[in-house]
Amino acid sequence: MTLKETIETNYKTSLKSKNKIEISTYRLILSSIKDLDILNRSGADKKETDDEDVKKLLKKMIKQRIESIEIYTKNDRKDLLEVEQNEFDLLSSFLPKQLNEEDTKKICIDTINKLGAESIKDMGKVMGELKKSYPDNLDFAKAGPLLKELLNK
Structure with a gap:
């Protein structure tokens, strides 16, 4: 259905x-x-x-x-x-449950490590991978700022 x-x-x-x-x-x-x-x-x-x-x-x-x-x-x-x-x-109720902030951070860190992203220049690559891997579960409005913070370190 x-x-x-x-x-x-x-x-x-x-x-x-x-x-x-x-x-x-x-x-x-x-x-x-x-x-x-x-x-x-x-x-x-x-x-x-x-x-x-x-x-x-x-x-x-x-x-x-x-x-x-x-x-x-x-x-x-x-x-x-x-x-x-x-x-x-x-x-x-019609969409998969969104991941909480802690899980979102863990996924972002794992994806950054997997892709070998080192700076903010790699943000597009990381975001693309996240959208491909977690299209329904991840809140990208929260993931974007989190990625910026992680990649600026």
Whole structure:
């Protein structure tokens, strides 16, 4: 079953259980997937939307939720914070679990040693290897600054 089919199945289940938060979040996801389908079909490189496209879309939506959560936390908006947190949890459930900071650092160090990277000039090479080896598990927004710090020593 594709990721899109899984989301559609979960949407139908949430409709039956009348869970308003899940229903609205699934509608939002499915609407975005439909927009992506249209974009993929109408562009110069016509293709079907696959799981990788859906994962990228979900990551983008998660990033938006994280930004909103930070803003709502700063401004003490608990009502809006709760909605965003629920959406974040639901969106995150479709992606592999992100590695924590300690594991990310260990992987970065291992990759630097494996490639023999010595300076910041090698950052692109290391980042490329990380993206190839850990495309779904690593948060590259955290890995980038960490790599800079490790390679500047």
